[in-house]
Amino acid sequence: MTTNPPNPSTPSEATVQAFADMSAALTGFQSSFIRPFLDPVNLSGTFYQFAVSQVGQPRMDALMSAFDALSNQTPKPTPQQIADTLLETSLDAPSLQAQLCQSIVAMWYLGSWYTPGLLGGGGFAPPAVQVISSQAYTKSLVWNLAQSHPMGFSAFTFGYWSEQPASLETFGVDTGNGGGQ
Amino acid sequence: MKKFITIILLTVVAVTMVIATSIPTTMAPADPAIVLSPNIPGDATFGPLPPNATNEQKLLAIQGDFDIYSWNTFIALNWPPGPDGNGDPNKKIGQNGDNDTVWEHYRDVANIFLPGGATPTYNGPVSVPTQCKASFKPGMRIVSQVGKTPTVLSDFSQPFNTGPIIDQNGNYTRFEILVNKPMFDYILANKLYSKAGQQAFTGEVAFPCGGPTGPEGAIMVKSAWKVISPADRGRFHTQTVLVYSPASQNPKYAASCSPKLMGLVGLHIGHKTDSASQWLWSTFEHVDNVPTEADVASGKLKAKYNYYNPKCSAANCPPNKVPPRPWVPTKVSAFHSQVVRMNMFKGNEFAFTSAAARNADALKLLLGVNSKSVWQNYELISTMWPTNTGKCQATPGDPLGTPAPNFLANTTLETYIQGMVPNVSSNCIECHNNATMTNAKPSDFTYILQRAQ
Numbered sequence: 001m002t003t004n005p006p007n008p009s010t011p012s013e014a015t016v017q018a019f020a021d022m023s024a025a026l027t028g029f030q031s032s033f034i035r036p037f038l039d040p041v042n043l044s045g046t047f048y049q050f051a052v053s054q055v056g057q058p059r060m061d062a063l064m065s066a067f068d069a070l071s072n073q074t075p076k077p078t079p080q081q082i083a084d085t086l087l088e089t090s091l092d093a094p095s096l097q098a099q100l101c102q103s104i105v106a107m108w109y110l111g112s113w114y115t116p117g118l119l120g121g122g123g124f125a126p127p128a129v130q131v132i133s134s135q136a137y138t139k140s141l142v143w144n145l146a147q148s149h150p151m152g153f154s155a156f157t158f159g160y161w162s163e164q165p166a167s168l169e170t171f172g173v174d175t176g177n178g179g180g181q
Numbered sequence: 182m183k184k185f186i187t188i189i190l191l192t193v194v195a196v197t198m199v200i201a202t203s204i205p206t207t208m209a210p211a212d213p214a215i216v217l218s219p220n221i222p223g224d225a226t227f228g229p230l231p232p233n234a235t236n237e238q239k240l241l242a243i244q245g246d247f248d249i250y251s252w253n254t255f256i257a258l259n260w261p262p263g264p265d266g267n268g269d270p271n272k273k274i275g276q277n278g279d280n281d282t283v284w285e286h287y288r289d290v291a292n293i294f295l296p297g298g299a300t301p302t303y304n305g306p307v308s309v310p311t312q313c314k315a316s317f318k319p320g321m322r323i324v325s326q327v328g329k330t331p332t333v334l335s336d337f338s339q340p341f342n343t344g345p346i347i348d349q350n351g352n353y354t355r356f357e358i359l360v361n362k363p364m365f366d367y368i369l370a371n372k373l374y375s376k377a378g379q380q381a382f383t384g385e386v387a388f389p390c391g392g393p394t395g396p397e398g399a400i401m402v403k404s405a406w407k408v409i410s411p412a413d414r415g416r417f418h419t420q421t422v423l424v425y426s427p428a429s430q431n432p433k434y435a436a437s438c439s440p441k442l443m444g445l446v447g448l449h450i451g452h453k454t455d456s457a458s459q460w461l462w463s464t465f466e467h468v469d470n471v472p473t474e475a476d477v478a479s480g481k482l483k484a485k486y487n488y489y490n491p492k493c494s495a496a497n498c499p500p501n502k503v504p505p506r507p508w509v510p511t512k513v514s515a516f517h518s519q520v521v522r523m524n525m526f527k528g529n530e531f532a533f534t535s536a537a538a539r540n541a542d543a544l545k546l547l548l549g550v551n552s553k554s555v556w557q558n559y560e561l562i563s564t565m566w567p568t569n570t571g572k573c574q575a576t577p578g579d580p581l582g583t584p585a586p587n588f589l590a591n592t593t594l595e596t597y598i599q600g601m602v603p604n605v606s607s608n609c610i611e612c613h614n615n616a617t618m619t620n621a622k623p624s625d626f627t628y629i630l631q632r633a634q
Contacts, residue, residue, distance in 0.1 A: 013235040013236065035236075036569060036583070037239070038239055038243065038568040038583075040529055040584070040586060040587055041587065042236065042528060045236075134601070134603050135603065137603075138603045138604075152604060154604075155579070155580050155581045155611075155614065156580060157580065157614060157617075157623040158615065158621055158622075158623060159622065166577040170576070170577040171578045
């Protein structure tokens with residue numbers, strides 16, 4: 001059997017973990033759910049690389065630096081406070097960096113990429129640029145929040161619909177403190 | 182699995198610390214290893230993770246432990262059996278080149294789900310079709326399936342476009358499914374061998390789990406066989422079996438049965454264990470079965486394969502196509518399957534790396550027994566395992582346990598569903614999670630209970 005070489009452009013473990021921690025704060029999911037101890041799907045790595053491919057490394061680095069600075073403040077802000085700051089929820093016109101955060105939130109929840117700046121406002125979001133991958137579709141967080149599954153894919157056994165769904169916590173939702181723990 | 186593996190790894194670390202403080206040596210917990218043993222492992226065992234391991238390194242290390250488990254299972258299941266059916270410790274696998282095996286004495290599902298829902302026995306006489314009676318001798322096996330799913334010749338709505346696979350000589354590949362004693366005993370004790378028994382069964386189907394130090398759990402073995410010539414006998418594990426083709430109305434042909442020399446080309450082992458309530462799925466193939474996509478692209482091809490003609494162009498022999506109908510297994514087919522192993526490990530390269538290393542380790546051991554061992558001609562494709570599960574039970578909210586690798590196929594058993602599309606491409610755990618009994622209640626990752634009458 002032929003061995004495939006590893007992908008040379010894979011981001012470092014520390015970078016992916018930091019992106020996962022930031023994503024947890026932004027989405028309200030547990031960091032250990034966003035990036036499990038063993039992660040054969042590696043959506044964190046996939047999403048990080050995809051976002052970089054769309055907005056460029058400098059812009060992503062700037063966002064990660066802002067998250068790092070927030071996370072190391074004393075006293076340590078809550079995940080909700082980090083999310084509110086990065087998303088600039090108190091402002092009417094979010095900055096380019098906050099718009100990137102919006103796209104990252106949408107990427108995790110919907111498995112699709114929306115160009116920063118086109119989200120928000122009072123109307124419906126425009127069509128996504130693209131679904132990032134089949135795994136991004138089946139494992140996007142909206143299904144966990146709904147305690148459900150996407151069309152065309154279910155991990156549940158036949159007849160699950162007649163039973164009470166498992167709790168939100170078992171689906172990775174951080175119901176205690178807004179995620180990011 | 183995450184919690185369970187974490188507990189195991191913490192235990193390994195703790196044991197290491199105790200040993201390190203009490204004995205002034207560099208002694209560390211023994212890493213699991215492939216061994217020549219007739220003992221079927223009840224579960225995988227785990228070595229320590231590299232310090233500060235990355236996600237890829239952790240997955241590679243644990244995949245390695247599961248692949249070692251798979252090879253130890255393969256060796257034990259293919260060990261020469263003693264009179265009780267278990268591996269004979271006084272013999273060795275391949276010591277005479279080829280040998281009878283433990284798993285071939287498991288119970289074929291054709292003799293578990295009997296007409297009228299009759300009570301089966303584990304070692305009793307097998308049912309012999311009328312057409313086979315003239316050739317049948319006690320102990321002879323009867324193989325009939327021509328698809329992974331048993332009714333492939335009569336059911337025209339098979340999922341995933343499943344169809345037969347035909348070798349380069351035009352012969353249909355045959356399949357059989359067998360279960361070990363613990364699995365059979367669970368079916369028997371709960372009367373799940375009949376429709377009536379399944380209807381009366383309350384609660385959830387839960388086959389026994391094997392443990393790392395205990396006996397094996399429920400095991401299913403799916404094997405794939407091709408007709409071979411006596412000249413090829415030294416390259417395959419072989420058996421002379423009765424190849425039975427039931428009569429068919431569409432296409433129309435009469436039942437037939439004849440003895441054939443068959444060579445093993447695929448072996449798929451499912452085992453429910455403490456570390457895998459979604460079962461561990463170990464899949465092996467004959468090394469001459471097919472080239473990989475990379476082999477085809479580079480032109481580095483063998484002169485001959487079981488299911489690929491290297492002299493036929495992609496235009497004339499497009500790969501991985503279901504044979505055109507009608508499917509008539511009683512005749513030699515003009516169509517020959519042109520099968521290529523697709524790369525299903527993109528993003529899961531650790532599965533390639535691990536299998537290659539463990540195959541090399543196992544090869545050395547098997548050659549050490551006998552340089553003419555037929556078992557040197559089999560390779561592990563990979564082991565699928567859940568990364569997130571509890572001890573012998575699934576984690577709520579993640580019933581599939583997030584399998585690694587994400588996809589896995591045996592080219593003789595899942596020929597036409599290779600790929601990387603969720604719910605369409607071959608994923609042992611994902612597919613078997615849909616299995617139900619005849620009353621549509623979940624059947625714990627096995628489809629065989631649907632055969633109850």
